[in-house]
Amino acid sequence: QGGGSAVIDMENMDDTSGSSFEDMGEMHQRMKEEEEEEAEGEAGAAEEEDGEFLGVKGLQGQLGRQVADQGGKMWQAGKRQASKAFSLYANIDILRPYFDVEPVQVRARLLESMIPVKMINFPQKIAGELYGPLMLVFTLVAILLHGMKTSDTIIREGTLMGTAIGTCFGYWLGVSSFIYFLAYLCNAQITLVQMLSLLGYGLFGHCITLFVTYNIHFHSLFYIFWLGVGGLSTLRMVAVLLSRTVGHTQRLILCGTLAALHMLFLLYLHFAYHKVVEGILDTLEGPNMPPFQRVARDIPVVSNVVLNTTAKAVALTL
C-alpha cells in the first residue's frame, strides 16, 4: 500500500500553500520516505530472522540481497518521481489532434498551397494541421544543408546543421507569431495554429525553388522561379488572409507585411547560401582571367643598409 499512487491526501492540503509544485514535491518526498522506512523495517525484521542461521545461509548472501533490494527500491522510487515530473511538464498530448492526417490530405493541401483562391469575400477554410508544415520546414533544412555542403560554405560561429535549423525554424515560428500579432491588431479572423499551418504550407514554394536553383546555377532561372513559384505561394497566403480581414488599411498592412517577408526570405536563402558557388563558377567558366603571375621578390635597398649597419655595430661591441 502506498506504492507510488498519485492520490493526494487532502487532509494535509487544508492550508493555502498546499497547491504549489514545491509542496507536491514535498508530498512525494514524504511518501517516498515513508515507503523506505517501511521497506527498511521489513528488511530489518527479515535480517534478524535469517541472522539466526548464520552458519547455514551465509551472512554475505542475505545482506547482499537486502542491499540490492534497497538499491532497487530507491531506483524505482526515483524513476517514478522523475516520470511523474516529466509527464506533468512535457505533456505533448495537447498537440495530438494536429497530427491526425492521411497521406491523401497532405498531398491535396500541398498542391492547394500553390493555387491562389479567387473568392475573397467570405472566409476561406484553413486546415489547422501541423504535420505538413513541420515536414516542410525539415525539408527546407535538408535542402539548405545540401546547398551548403555542395557549395562548401564554411560557417565560422556555429555549425552547418545549427544554422540551417535555426534559420528555418526561426522564420516559421517567428514570422508566424509576428503576423498573428499583426492580425490581432488588424482584427483578422485567424488563430495561431492556422497561421503556423498557412505559413508552413507556404514554404512549399520555397522548397521547390531552392531545390531546383541550388542544382542548376543560373541567375535568370532563379529570378523566374522567385517570381513565379514564390509569387504563387505568396498570393495564395495573401488571398486567404484577405478573405479573413475587413477594412482596406488593415488588409494592406497585414498582406503587405506577409508578402514582403515571404519573398525577401526566399531571396535571402538564395543569396546567403549560394555566394561561394558563384565565385567558383566565375573562376572556372567566366571571362578569361590572366594566369597566376610569378613576381620576383624585390628586396629594397634600405633594408640591406640597415642589416649591414647592425652587423657592424654588433661586431664593434664584440
Next chain:
Amino acid sequence: SGFVPPDMVQQQPYTGQIYQPTQAYTPTSAQSFYGSNFEDEPPLLEELGINFDHIWQKTLTVLHPLKVADGTIMNETDLAGPMVFCLAFGATLLLAGKIQFGYVYGISAIGCVGMFCLLNLMSMTGVSFGCVASVLGYCLLPMILLSTFAIVFSLQGITGIILTAGVIGWCSFSASKIFISALAMEGQQLLVAYPCALLYGVFALISVF
C-alpha cells in the same frame, strides 16, 4: 476415522536444512540470489539480454525490403545491434578519411528524439524511446553499405546520386514498414517514411560529402 492432515501422508525428503522459510522462493535470476552456485547462473549473453537469433531476424527484416515484418519482434528493445551499426558506420566513414563520429552520434540522438515525439503524436498506442532507437539503428544497415561503397568510389556523380537516393529509400521503407507493423498504423506508411527519409538523408550527406 479421524481427520488426517494431507501433509502427514506425503513424507518430505529430509534435505538436512530445516526451518528455511525462504526455501519455497526459488530465484530465477542470479541477480537476486547472490549466494548461488556458479553453475546455477544463466549464461552471460542471456543476462545481458543479447539474443543473437533475434538480432539476425531483425537484420534480415531490414535487408529484405519486401519481407513482411512481424510486429512482435520489436517488443524487446535491443540497443546492442544499433550501437554496433553506428560504430560500423563511423568506422567506414573513417576508412574514407572522414572523422565524424561526433556527427553520427549527435544526429542519431536528435533524430531518435524527433521520431519518438512524432510517433507518439501520430499513433494511437504510444511507443517507447528504446523501440524507436532500436528500429532506426537497425535500418541504418543499408547506409553502412553505401558508405563502404564510398570508400572506393566517389558518390558525387550521377550514379552516386541515384545510388544514394535508392539507399535512402531502402532505409526509410524498411523503418516505416517495421513502425507500421509494430504500431498498427495502416495507411500512414508514407507519413512515417518521409521523416525517416529526411533523417537518413542527413546521414547520406555525411557519407557523400
